[in-house]
Amino acid sequence: xxxxxxxxxxxxxxxPMLLRASxxxxxxxxxxxxxxxxxxxxxxxxxxxxxxxxxxVAFVYEWVFxxxxxxxxxxxxxxxxxxxxxxxxxxxxxxxxxGFRSSAYxxxxxxxxxxxVSPGQMLAARSLGMGRARAVISIxxxxxxxxxxxGWSNEFASVVKDTTLAYAVGLNEIMRSARIIVDRRYDLAxxxxxxxxxxxxxxxxxxNGLLGVVERRVRIPGLMAAEPGGTRREHG
Amino acid sequence: MGxxxxxxxxxxxxxxxxxxxxxxxxxxFHLDRGQTKVVIGPSGxxxxxxxxxxxxxxxxxxxxxxxxDVEVTAPRVKINEIRSQIGFVFQDFNLFTHLTALDNVRLGxxxxxxxxxxxxxxxxxxxxxxxxxxDKANAYPAHLSGGQQQRVSIARALAMDPKLILFDxxxxxxxxxxxxxxxxxxxxxxxxxxxxxxxxxxMGFARSVADEIVFMEHGVIVEQGPPExxxxxxxxxxxxxxxxxxxxLYGAEG
Ligand SMILES: Nc1ncnc2c1ncn2[C@@H]1O[C@H](COP(=O)(O)OP(=O)(O)O)[C@@H](O)[C@H]1O
Ligand SMILES: [Mg+2]
Numbered sequence: 001x002x003x004x005x006x007x008x009x010x011x012x013x014x015x016p017m018l019l020r021a022s023x024x025x026x027x028x029x030x031x032x033x034x035x036x037x038x039x040x041x042x043x044x045x046x047x048x049x050x051x052x053x054x055x056x057v058a059f060v061y062e063w064v065f066x067x068x069x070x071x072x073x074x075x076x077x078x079x080x081x082x083x084x085x086x087x088x089x090x091x092x093x094x095x096x097x098x099g100f101r102s103s104a105y106x107x108x109x110x111x112x113x114x115x116x117v118s119p120g121q122m123l124a125a126r127s128l129g130m131g132r133a134r135a136v137i138s139i140x141x142x143x144x145x146x147x148x149x150x151g152w153s154n155e156f157a158s159v160v161k162d163t164t165l166a167y168a169v170g171l172n173e174i175m176r177s178a179r180i181i182v183d184r185r186y187d188l189a190x191x192x193x194x195x196x197x198x199x200x201x202x203x204x205x206x207x208n209g210l211l212g213v214v215e216r217r218v219r220i221p222g223l224m225a226a227e228p229g230g231t232r233r234e235h236g
Numbered sequence: 237m238g239x240x241x242x243x244x245x246x247x248x249x250x251x252x253x254x255x256x257x258x259x260x261x262x263x264x265f266h267l268d269r270g271q272t273k274v275v276i277g278p279s280g281x282x283x284x285x286x287x288x289x290x291x292x293x294x295x296x297x298x299x300x301x302x303x304x305d306v307e308v309t310a311p312r313v314k315i316n317e318i319r320s321q322i323g324f325v326f327q328d329f330n331l332f333t334h335l336t337a338l339d340n341v342r343l344g345x346x347x348x349x350x351x352x353x354x355x356x357x358x359x360x361x362x363x364x365x366x367x368x369x370x371d372k373a374n375a376y377p378a379h380l381s382g383g384q385q386q387r388v389s390i391a392r393a394l395a396m397d398p399k400l401i402l403f404d405x406x407x408x409x410x411x412x413x414x415x416x417x418x419x420x421x422x423x424x425x426x427x428x429x430x431x432x433x434x435x436x437x438x439m440g441f442a443r444s445v446a447d448e449i450v451f452m453e454h455g456v457i458v459e460q461g462p463p464e465x466x467x468x469x470x471x472x473x474x475x476x477x478x479x480x481x482x483x484x485l486y487g488a489e490g
Contacts, residue, residue: 120326121330123293124326127319128343128347128396138343143334220376221378221379222377
């Protein structure tokens, strides 16, 4: 396992395969973020505005999906439905497992942001004759989403890395490709994995750059997150 | 009912309790079209609660509110529609932080009154002009002074074409040098015939603009009447005492 010039040339032969596989990671990333965003927003709204019972259910949901290891969730979503004769693709299983998991983290970010919108904003909206749902959509959420960007960026950085876990349910993503290379050419293992690492450095860098652009574009004077809200994960 | 002679607003025996604290203990009054009532009273007396009970931002426990011939407190009333007819101006402005002055004024027109964008914009600009802030239409609240923010919030209320406007200490959060510009706008509204209830400690404003002053304490109306009567010959000793104290603190000239 030497990083010789010859090996360096060898590994570039596998580069197209790794890049093609990384496209799957990007697709999975986007899909799980969408699921996480929609479900996370809904959970946060139910926690803040739902009644007692609905609120408790939403908190249990959040707790469950934050407590179960990502790998266990992946297997549950992949093999679980199969037990009932429902065969779903590894991509769909990974999207749902990681998406729901992410929703539990995103809901925390959104909930904090919603609660940090001054109650006077809701009062003013109601005093104009807006219903509660209307006020949430027109007033609370536009502010809360802006306040969520720093916390959401943390979550983004976590789930980018999580996409490699889908390797475990057989998705042809980048880690699986790396594994194939390693199986074929053990001497290329370290180089191949370094390439994978490099690709993720680029992803994270590009993602943060993109989020930075979004944050600047939607920034409004006087509306800023007090501190990077949300939670850091224990590990990717 | 609903004839021009009837009061615009009738508040009948409003009660409100928070836990064991009885904040409102039976408040009643009438307000005619075009009238301005100023409500005064010590802090914690229930003035804000009373204003909020009128458009049910706070639910009263007992009693009734009538806006013309509609009972606001009726169980199945369309409360959002009624609220859109009652302007509310808050002590700390509560302008929508993420919207420009123009959008703050326009939002209710678009989302509640369902006006087209062009019409709403024209209407909003009209109201911004009325409060002297046409040139600040595109400014965000954070870039406006407190006095300007409060004038935008008045424009926001006015744009809905309300039957009356409730002001809850509209100048209490302002630096002294900014109070005048807001009171001037309010005085101008009163003169133009707007119906208003104003909770304020600005005795100069109360004396010159109010048709009636209502003195509240401990959740009840102690005394109400024309300003001159309350200042010169109040029926309850406590009214005179409070007016003297408040005039010393805030100045009767305004
Ligand atoms: N949402 C609330 N929950 C509990 N207590 C309240 C609430 N709003 C007002 N109060 C209490 O009711 C009393 C009257 O408040 P308020 O109407 O704001 O008085 P004022 O406007 O005259 O100063 C105060 O003692 C206040 O603490
Ligand atoms: Mg008050």
